[in-house]
Amino acid sequence: MKIQDLNISSDSKSALKSIGLTMVSELAGQNYITLINKFPKNYNIEPLINELNALGYLLPPSNEISIYDVPMSKRLQNALIRNGVMYLSQLSSYSKEDILHFRNLGEKTILELEQICQEYNIEIRSMLSIREYFDKYRFPSKIYPMLFQNNISCIDDFKHMTTNDLYLICQNDYSLTMQTYFILKENGIVFDDWQDKFIFEVLPKKNAALLWKKHKIYMLSQIPDCNEYILKESLSSSNSFAAAMKELLSIE
Template sequence: MEKSISELMISKQAKRVFSEMGIERISQLQKYNWDSIDTDGSVPVECFIRAVEELMKKGFLPIPDSEVLICKSGLSTRVCNMLRSKRMLFLSHLSRYSEDEVRKFYYFGEKSFKELSGVCRRYNIQFKHGKEMEFQRKLKDMSRKQNTEISRETYNTLVEAEITDLSELSEGTVDNICRDKEIDRDCLINALDELMKKGIIPIPDNEVPLCNAGLSVKLNNILKRRKILYLSQLTRYSKEDILRFRDLGKISYEELEAACSRLGITIESNAKYREFARSLGLPPSYTRCFFDNQISSIECFRNKTAADLFELCGGEYSRAMRLYYLLVERGIALERPDSEKVFLFEILPSSQAFKALKKGRIKTTADAAFFAEAGLLKIGLSKKSIQKLLSQRDDI
């Protein structure tokens, strides 16, 4: 059985710190995020850090792999205290700061900085500035081998994204890289455009980058502003969408259409999808859903499920519900696979399903599992609907 912190052989001060923070067991600290050390304000952060250090030094709390406690790194008490005041527990936390930022720490003189630099070298900890310099060196070596100069903007973008292996750029999509590296999409697109134009990274198979499409500078900039890097990305847009691009006039569109026609890329109008939505009595907002999924007739809904409709409508529950009831009225029977997640509009009348959504935020039978029968009555569902809902829930 796990001991409580009050039973451990630690100082009274540490026990008092944990008690005031409501921490009774070691397991509560094992889930703590040590990258952003903070307290609820009941005790100073420095006191909390000292108490945690005591637990780790005595072996009651494990030290994360490849981490070095500041208090066990050989630093003087003065330097340790200054780092604790900056909410640091491990030496690796110093990699968030540049040399200039460390020098500006309160009461941090040249002697303290030299001491800290020596310890960081011993444990192979680099300041942020040092990391940037390493990336710059690697990127310069790469451009020297390619015999090509890279602009300062592209250098800065790759340094910020910590990309030194260009295979990451050639293999990953712009969306994946921006998500993984947390980098501005516009900057990355401009960097990729330059690197492909200069032949530093290969162009993906069956793709035509803007830089090779023979487009004017104005049109090139318009498309890059829309986060478009390859001409094939234009197939995600209808003709009407493209005509609404900022600064894209009739002449620019004709230039773009000619380039796409020459390269075998088709720009489709959304007219038939808009007309199909109108024929079903749906608002124009459904046009985008139908265009993205190439649905232009009622027969396209055969063999689909309510989950397919939900995905088709971009996760818009109300929109999927409306489309479902409309299809049922026209005799289109959607499939219902065995699943724990059954949408309420599949088993309840439209008025009841809308009421459950509006008053109870209930969308599926899984959501309804959190409500007792009395709760469902309070929302306004009829007894018949509740019986049907409960029987469906019991069958799963």
């Protein structure tokens, strides 16, 4: 059964489609927290949740404390709902800076929220320390929230990762992954092997970027009958990168 055939609003159908869910079977095992993690932060998911709950397609997360079960002012509760927070544990995925920018969260409600977090042992961390640490490595600024979400606070946290792990941290942003990879490599990080390779692990950055830009090729496995040795050999024996790629990709 397709999502499109569900008895939910067109907005909810569009929202699910935007995160790649098109079949009802893909909702199996999903709960509120796993679903909201697929959406941008501060996305108001409550209408979608209510519709899916009414149809029995969304499981409540286990061992989670709902904001409806915690004594708090209606103003704070509404502010949390508007910003997509339905369970207390979600707050730890937000930085202090994020929370201060929650809509309709005033000084009094911030103090109230801090008291609740203290009572339930929920730590709200600042992103400032991450920025201060990684600024010296000239990391792209857009990666800081991703590092925060993945509890990465120093360069050693990248040890024993694969480049695919880095790609997931960068939320499947190939350009950001490549840029971060070379910064880490310059600073002594050696990535573990995995079942494939990104082109930038094999080729110089300029050539890898060109392959991505012109042919949307970013993985070694995307080139038929090719491996790391063949790719490097083709480049070394060819007069130009373009000629080597033309032969490897069978471009007329």
